[in-house]
Amino acid sequence: MRVDLPVPSSALAVGAHPDDIEFECGGTLAKWGAAGAAIHLLICTDGSKGTWDVDADTDILIARRQTEQREAARRIHPDAQVHFLGEVDGELANTIELRGRVARVIRETTPDIVLGHDPWRRWRMHPDHRNAGFLTVDAVVAARDPHYHREHMADGLTHHRPQALLLFECEEPDHVERIEQRHVDAKVEALLAHESQFETTMVIAADDDGTQAAAFRERTERQARTHGRIGGVGLGEAFRLMDPAS
Template sequence: MPESTSSVLLPPGGQRVLVVQAHPDDAEHLCGGTIALLAREGKEVHYLLVTRGDKGSDDLHLPPEQLARIREQEQREAASVLGVQSVIFLEGYSDGEVEPCLQLRREIALVIRQLRPDVVFTFDPWRKDEVHPDHRAVGICTVDAIACARGLWYYPEQLHDGITPHAVRQIYYFATDRPNHWVDIGTVVEQKAAALRCHASQTSRKDILQWIREKGIVAGAEHKFKIAEAFHHHAL
């Protein structure tokens, strides 16, 4: 049964949230309002990024290495606007070249064990017609990492210095075509817009606030929310 409550997290809820994304600005575009609301509620929100978005420009005078540095800084600024407590970047993954592999699964599992989130937000890897390979790869590796992070004999070399297996309680998939939970972001649209403006290398839109409202109206229309973000929620 679809959930159209105004609450951010469904039962059993949770205090610590991890958002796993492929590129800087993914979270701000896809769940920035929800992140702002979680931070307002006093939740502990952390970002994990697989790449630094080094292919996100066609400017011949802006090489990938320089763009990666710019986008990392933009992401940290945007996260601060939303109230995110930490931003972690993995090493060695290039924009557009992320594959669903054991190494990535292992690295995400380690971060889950280190941060011990109750809730994980990530891409829906089963979304029909998802064309970006990084989105698909990050989504599926995150799901696989959640399964592995709770098991004693998965990557036992990680289990030292206080690191132990950890079981995530809930997953919220963004960029989904099978939503079953909607969050009313009407009170934080300006905060979401401010976060997106931090990604200056990626957008020159002057009407970004109006764009957020238009997207939010579409997402929330079916469930009578004026402005919303939509997710597929799965309790574990």
């Protein structure tokens, strides 16, 4: 079990939906951002399915979720940058065209570390998480080699190979990033920026008196303690570490 990579100069996290990144690696990004890393978040879908309200105006929801995502990123680190692919929620596909768009972001942001969903997790229900994971892995391969997506070169970009790929939501973690309470706090505050998701993913009712929000905070802290134990540290976030050169 490995614990802690060197702080990257730049990190790119790729999530299927708004809020996925914060749930899975928000503490790690907060830690790296505080240590001077440039933080980038790439959101693959528009989050338009993220409500149980059958009468919801999805155009309004999409705009709201983008606003929430930008605020969440700011709470992780004031200078964090958010990139949106804008694919329809629930319809994300692992295509050559989308691989090229993700590879373009990698070449533009030149991250030392890329983070994304583990696409090989067994019995995964949501297709967007699975496909976002494969897009991320495939785009890392494409971004590192100059003969993939050569159209990027016309825009002044060049190939880029990250030093590490960290997969979250993994079944068999072999790496833990140690985080502190302040990073957990930043993660929780970032998640709480996603107010449209209180009911659907955080079990926080609109009329909550603070009790459910406190319970959500405790669940998040408990997960950090659980992940920390995997690596023999107090608080952590667990990943599968992959070598982009392999």
